Amino acid sequence: VSPNGLITLCTDFGTQDAYVGIMKGVMLSVNPSLRFVDLSHDVPPQSIRIGALLLQNAVDYFPRGTVHLAVVDPGVGTARHPVVVVTDRAFFVGPDNGLLHRAAAALGLRQAYRIENEQLFRQPVSQTFHGRDVFAPVAAHLASGVPPRHAGPALDALRPLAIPEPKLLAGGVAGEVLYVDRFGNLITNIGMKELHAFPPDRVSVTIAAVSISRLVPSYASVPAGAPLLIVGSWGLLEIAVREGSAAERFGAAVGTPVSLAVGS
Amino acid sequence: VSPNGLITLCTDFGTQDAYVGIMKGVMLSVNPSLRFVDLSHDVPPQSIRIGALLLQNAVDYFPRGTVHLAVVDPGVGTARHPVVVVTDRAFFVGPDNGLLHRAAAALGLRQAYRIENEQLFRQPVSQTFHGRDVFAPVAAHLASGVPPRHAGPALDALRPLAIPEPKLLAGGVAGEVLYVDRFGNLITNIGMKELHAFPPDRVSVTIAAVSISRLVPSYASVPAGAPLLIVGSWGLLEIAVREGSAAERFGAAVGTPVSLAVGS
Amino acid sequence: VSPNGLITLCTDFGTQDAYVGIMKGVMLSVNPSLRFVDLSHDVPPQSIRIGALLLQNAVDYFPRGTVHLAVVDPGVGTARHPVVVVTDRAFFVGPDNGLLHRAAAALGLRQAYRIENEQLFRQPVSQTFHGRDVFAPVAAHLASGVPPRHAGPALDALRPLAIPEPKLLAGGVAGEVLYVDRFGNLITNIGMKELHAFPPDRVSVTIAAVSISRLVPSYASVPAGAPLLIVGSWGLLEIAVREGSAAERFGAAVGTPVSLAVGS
Numbered sequence: 155v156s157p158n159g160l161i162t163l164c165t166d167f168g169t170q171d172a173y174v175g176i177m178k179g180v181m182l183s184v185n186p187s188l189r190f191v192d193l194s195h196d197v198p199p200q201s202i203r204i205g206a207l208l209l210q211n212a213v214d215y216f217p218r219g220t221v222h223l224a225v226v227d228p229g230v231g232t233a234r235h236p237v238v239v240v241t242d243r244a245f246f247v248g249p250d251n252g253l254l255h256r257a258a259a260a261l262g263l264r265q266a267y268r269i270e271n272e273q274l275f276r277q278p279v280s281q282t283f284h285g286r287d288v289f290a291p292v293a294a295h296l297a298s299g300v301p302p303r304h305a306g307p308a309l310d311a312l313r314p315l316a317i318p319e320p321k322l323l324a325g326g327v328a329g330e331v332l333y334v335d336r337f338g339n340l341i342t343n344i345g346m347k348e349l350h351a352f353p354p355d356r357v358s359v360t361i362a363a364v365s366i367s368r369l370v371p372s373y374a375s376v377p378a379g380a381p382l383l384i385v386g387s388w389g390l391l392e393i394a395v396r397e398g399s400a401a402e403r404f405g406a407a408v409g410t411p412v413s414l415a416v417g418s
Numbered sequence: 419v420s421p422n423g424l425i426t427l428c429t430d431f432g433t434q435d436a437y438v439g440i441m442k443g444v445m446l447s448v449n450p451s452l453r454f455v456d457l458s459h460d461v462p463p464q465s466i467r468i469g470a471l472l473l474q475n476a477v478d479y480f481p482r483g484t485v486h487l488a489v490v491d492p493g494v495g496t497a498r499h500p501v502v503v504v505t506d507r508a509f510f511v512g513p514d515n516g517l518l519h520r521a522a523a524a525l526g527l528r529q530a531y532r533i534e535n536e537q538l539f540r541q542p543v544s545q546t547f548h549g550r551d552v553f554a555p556v557a558a559h560l561a562s563g564v565p566p567r568h569a570g571p572a573l574d575a576l577r578p579l580a581i582p583e584p585k586l587l588a589g590g591v592a593g594e595v596l597y598v599d600r601f602g603n604l605i606t607n608i609g610m611k612e613l614h615a616f617p618p619d620r621v622s623v624t625i626a627a628v629s630i631s632r633l634v635p636s637y638a639s640v641p642a643g644a645p646l647l648i649v650g651s652w653g654l655l656e657i658a659v660r661e662g663s664a665a666e667r668f669g670a671a672v673g674t675p676v677s678l679a680v681g682s
Numbered sequence: 683v684s685p686n687g688l689i690t691l692c693t694d695f696g697t698q699d700a701y702v703g704i705m706k707g708v709m710l711s712v713n714p715s716l717r718f719v720d721l722s723h724d725v726p727p728q729s730i731r732i733g734a735l736l737l738q739n740a741v742d743y744f745p746r747g748t749v750h751l752a753v754v755d756p757g758v759g760t761a762r763h764p765v766v767v768v769t770d771r772a773f774f775v776g777p778d779n780g781l782l783h784r785a786a787a788a789l790g791l792r793q794a795y796r797i798e799n800e801q802l803f804r805q806p807v808s809q810t811f812h813g814r815d816v817f818a819p820v821a822a823h824l825a826s827g828v829p830p831r832h833a834g835p836a837l838d839a840l841r842p843l844a845i846p847e848p849k850l851l852a853g854g855v856a857g858e859v860l861y862v863d864r865f866g867n868l869i870t871n872i873g874m875k876e877l878h879a880f881p882p883d884r885v886s887v888t889i890a891a892v893s894i895s896r897l898v899p900s901y902a903s904v905p906a907g908a909p910l911l912i913v914g915s916w917g918l919l920e921i922a923v924r925e926g927s928a929a930e931r932f933g934a935a936v937g938t939p940v941s942l943a944v945g946s
Contacts (some may be wrong), residue, residue, distance in 0.1 A: 164436070167864060168863075168864035169724060172692070172736045173863075176739075180743050182745055193440075199864065199865050199866075212436045212440050215543045216447065228925045232900070281900040281912075282920075335432075335437075336430075371495070371545050373494060374493060386547075386549065387437075387546055397464055422714060424710060455703050458700045473700075477770075479707035482709070601728075633761070641757075
């Protein structure tokens with residue numbers, strides 16, 4: 155796969171502090187023809203898991219050869235490695251702390267390299283902002299055609315990230331809320347595999363002591379204000395309220411238990 | 419009018435969830451040379467009216483041939499039509515739920531087409547994220563030169579959107595707050611037509627039981643902290659507080675009544 | 683220095699209201715090949731000082747010939763001058779109210795010009811939105827090669843901005859918090875000069891009655907949850923909490939006093 159000059163950014167830097175703009179300035183100083191798409195800069199501070207989930211669910215929609223630059227890095231300055239990752243369809247640059255593993259696996263992981271080549275860095279390298287001094291310039295060089303192996307020695311494996319797995323029980327599934335989106339939709343960790351184990355018209359889901367038994371093809375299948383179950387854009391079971399917020403309705407957040415059962 | 423390769427985006431998707439980045443990835447997968455400008459992604463969830471107002475007041479500032487992609491779509495998955503709209507100066511892509519009508523009319527509506535041509539879609543089409551699977555790829559094809567009529571059959575009319583109209587009374591106007599901007603300026607539905615019906619130096623406006631009688635040419639016409647009346651960048655009467663927030667001062671929000679009267 | 687076609691934007695316009703998108707539309711109407719990087723649009727409303735600090739700490743990371751467009755303009759419509767500024771490495775466009783001075787000085791101020799040439803404006807010029815009608819089109823013309831002196835007459839000096847200076851005392855320094863970033867890191871006004879006046883291993887800093895005596899090279903030098911002192915990406919002393927928020931821990935905000943002392 156060859157780089158296409160496009161770099162996406164996914165960070166927990168927010169948009170007030172100019173940290174993201176500074177990274178783009180550094181990258182354009184390496185190569186003024188690079189192009190950027192922001193995935194999210196509002197990953198909750200230091201939440202590697204939410205950054206990893208957002209990245210995993212976005213990268214498949216970008217053209218071949220895109221460089222995905224991701225920085226959620228509570229361990230900046232520690233022994234965690236900065237890495238470059240090559241997959242069948244795209245490249246990744248970021249800290250090897252679990253952030254990249256699921257997205258890279260989804261695109262067909264080929265090889266990872268530890269970033270050690272200081273010639274690719276911005277000098278001097280600060281101890282607090284590797285996004286600016288290490289990750290951004292390496293991403294820019296990579297997107298400009300520098301071969302990934304120039305970053306440093308090959309790594310055997312990326313650090314994985316544990317995501318809570320749904321538990322298959324005798325008559326159902328015990329899961330939880332993985333993510334709450336802007337609309338208050340509750341994205342659970344229950345996927346097609348678990349759903350397909352049960353007859354869809356007999357499935358019901360309980361959250362916060364409320365049972366919902368409508369697994370529907372679209373929001374419009376229920377009246378405004380009604381709760382519903384739907385397979386959402388992440389390919390996972392979502393609990394939603396039509397034209398409302400399921401998070402508010404059920405007082406739910408990341409980690410809230412969700413149980414799926416089969417009615418009679 | 420010919421497309422110029424520029425696409426603006428106006429949605430209620432927020433910027434945390436990567437939904438906007440995903441739409442851009444889909445569009446760049448259609449045509450990597452497209453360029454984007456974000457109008458707003460912080461339209462309040464499912465507020466068609468605020469999306470329509472922001473769009474209407476922004477589109478006039480873009481070059482000829484721009485494609486305006488707007489998605490505020492509480493009816494995703496229902497019978498509302500996805501549409502392409504051609505105007506004298508620009509194109510629109512979005513749901514036909516009132517979101518596009520005022521902006522399209524402002525640029526000289528020529529013809530609308532119902533989007534039905536699945537060859538322009540991203541497959542498979544989800545039931546929950548037509549922004550990604552329908553609107554984004556259609557906008558990308560349109561901006562790349564696919565003729566609008568390829569989208570589907572011509573539509574007779576776009577669905578209009580009712581915006582509260584000011585009421586002309588014997589000695590004044592009964593209006594309301596249409597929009598509150600970031601600075602707390604209160605944009606009313608009272609326009610130049612209503613204002614010109616009265617002598618400007620005798621106009622006073624009452625909001626939340628407070629009367630303001632200064633229709634001024636600029637914020638600087640009053641001391642810091644003083645309220646004022648001004649014709650703002652939307653061409654509508656705004657109630658502002660110099661270097662302060664009128665929304666806070668008057669406890670006002672969208673819908674708060676505003677009455678204009680002529681003093682003696 | 684020649685313009686490179688890149689324009690950065692730093693404003694207090696927020697991202698909900700489409701004001702920023704409108705400015706980009708105006709600039710692309712002048713020259714469709716311009717490129718943009720957002721520094722921040724979440725400068726607190728009308729906070730010239732925070733806008734100036736963000737700008738000062740970002741501009742050094744952009745390529746030669748970049749135009750920095752900055753609009754934090756509580757005096758819009760008053761006698762404050764709109765200006766174009768030429769430095770050794772870049773250009774600035776904005777109001778001469780203190781916003782530009784420090785950033786321009788950091789890049790080597792050469793010459794400022796008052797913006798008076800109405801041929802460079804968008805007509806008609808509103809009284810409330812010079813960002814759209816004056817600053818954006820002037821920045822676009824400048825980035826497209828119009829010589830800065832075409833903007834208007836040369837100015838003798840830019841208006842400076844007073845930033846609270848640290849006070850050197852007999853056995854230490856009295857400073858304060860200049861900025862709180864997204865992570866809750868407290869950026870103080872104590873710089874390398876003041877720090878170097880004391881032996882680093884004997885320095886301690888007191889904030890909110892708590893003493894911190896760890897001036898460390900990286901966050902990882904202390905356990906998670908522990909407070910620390912570090913020289914941050916602005917080159918200033920920062921008070922941080924590893925994987926936490928110092929602003930929350932110490933109830934601190936912009937202006938909170940910080941005292942540095944030398945222990946025995």
